[in-house]
Amino acid sequence: MSTVLVTGGAGYIGSHACKALAIAGFTPVSYDNLEHGHAEAVRWGPLEQGDLADRARLDAVIAQHRPVAAMHFAAYAYVGESVTDPGKYYRNNVVGSLSLLEALRDHGIRACVFSSTCATYGVPQQLPLTEDHPQQPINPYGASKRMVERMLADFDAAHGLRSMSLRYFNAAGADPDGETGEGHDPETHLIPLVLDAAAGKRPHITVFGTDYATPDGTCVRDYIHVSDLADAHVLALRALLEGAATTAYNLGNGQGFSVREVIDCAQRVTGREVPAVLGPRRAGDPPTLVGDATRIRRELGWSPRLADLDTIIATAWRWHTRLDAGNR
């Protein structure tokens, strides 16, 4: 059975990708320093604890497991923190990725699926965003991901390391079977915070800005189910293993929902009230982000199974309430 090195395999999206890999017949080897990841989220293959920057550890893990490819998720991902502490982001996300890429190069691994982001585009010049939109990130997080995309292109040209960079819109939801889910600390994302408010774990959700040029004045985002993201990673991996060229794909559902619509949907799905407090804008938030994922649908046959917002929130809610039951 072919092995795939999954950096950040103990994290939110990485753990869902490990499940999808296992279903597809691969053995995922999670490489994670467990700073933000959870050891108990690693259920579909071995866990190897280590830092991206620890080249000797990476070499030992790769030599032991002999992966045919890598999926690279390990990164810091708090936009606000990246603005106040950019060095932390460039060191881990860029320098750490360089360490990984050099290890892949030196071990003759020729395929890498990279966890990128729509934050590499910056403020949209037109919507929905397509892959050829200029990449002008407006925060160090987006810039760090953009730099890794560039390094990957250069490593292909020089060393034949082919890659697919998947630019996600807003990852949300949890494994429909309830086997893994979202667990950030601190939590900053809208849907888990809304569900905390629904569960009474937080007194309310604060709506960041109500004066945007959007239909109801709140920010509009394109929410994509994490399991649909995971499936896309497996398709990208298979394509690379069959010889596909380096490229980048958007991953979104192409439909935008406002913060108010998310809150309304969560109230409907959970049957609970979600108290909302109207607050000021959060720095660095573009009014609307919606992605066009036509290319990955056409070229890799990706088709989301859980695109409906009610379904996305329902799976997240099931995971949320499962945690309450003390099962984790």
Ligand code: UDP
């Ligand atoms: N948001 C909000 N209140 C919160 C957290 C987020 O109003 O407590 C808004 C945020 O301004 C953005 C949307 O919800 O417009 C999604 O934010 P999230 O942090 O989940 O994802 P991002 O779009 O930053 O990747």
